[in-house]
Amino acid sequence: MNFKKFLLLTILVVNSLTAICQNDSIILPQTVFYKAEKEGRKPLYLFGTMHLICDASKIKFNSIVVDAMKKSDYLYMETDFDNPANLLGIIGKMKSKKALPELLSQQQLSKLDSFWKANQLKPELSALYNKKPMFLMSFITQKLVNCKDKNSMEALLMELNRNERVFDLPTEGFESIKYQLSLFDKIPLEAQAKFLMDKIDNIDADQVNMNRLMRCYVENDVKCVSELVMDDQDFPIEYRDLFLSQRNHKWLEIILKKNNSKNGLFIAVGFGHLLGNEGLIELLHQEGYKITPLNSPFSIVEK
DSSP states (O other), X not given: OOHHHHHHHHHHHHHHGGGOOOSOOSSOOOOSEEEEEOTTSOOEEEEEEOSOOTTGGGXXXXXXXXXXXXXXXXXXXXXXXXXXXXXXXXXXXXXXSSOHHHHSOHHHHHHHHHHHHHTTOSSOXXXXXXXXXXXXXXXXXXXXXXXXXGGGTTHHHHHHHHHHHHTTOOEEESSOHHHHXXXXXXXXXXXXXXXXXXXXXXXXXXXXXXXXXXXXXXTTOHHXXXXXXXXXXXXXXXXXXXXXXXXXXXHHHHHHHHOSSSOOEEEEEEGGGTSSTTSHHHHHHHTTOEEEEOOOSEEEOOO
């Protein structure tokens, strides 16, 4: 696995934690694609993505997405994957102040090592002892998303990049990768270790839910996706605001500053960021934007 794909998996860990949200939003989810309009400003388009999709090569973007990108002036994603500056300082952000054997009991460490070997994960676990426990979640993701062709995981986001280049849209990221990884620093290492072991203990159920989530997403079954996202209660509630609400409010500030009579934005972020009373849909609604659900942004094409 090359470094860029490896980073995408790591970033998925950050963004998968945003899947904890509330369902008391005024705007109920009807699709993964929305248009937001406000007088005096060019339209916004919000595309709720999944960061990993199996068989993504079969997904074809519909004309509604192409038309939206033609009408936009900037493409905004959670981070700009193509920006070399994003990679600076990444390795340092992954190092832990405590080695894994200091955070886990011998029994837990043996259990984790057995999982590692049984799933043939590389590098060996011992080579990652000095990394943060949440960083190790990127490897477990490979088990959760059991695709024959794992190179297709990032296809949705990369396809958006390819479309962006066709339309000559400048790409911006709401956050740097370094900032996303710095969020781990706000979670005690002991809490990270517990979350890591909880995932190992529940790996089979999580894999079933992940496969169902991906299936519901590609079928545009938003009700199913929303239920699965909001039913995920694994992550400690005291950190949910850090990974979801706080980031959404920061992104809203950027959107309101950038969106004007001259600049329309095509925004592609994890679907979890659109949901809930502090999701982007609701926050924009509160700022006076008219929210319009659009048709499914993609179709499945058998090859």
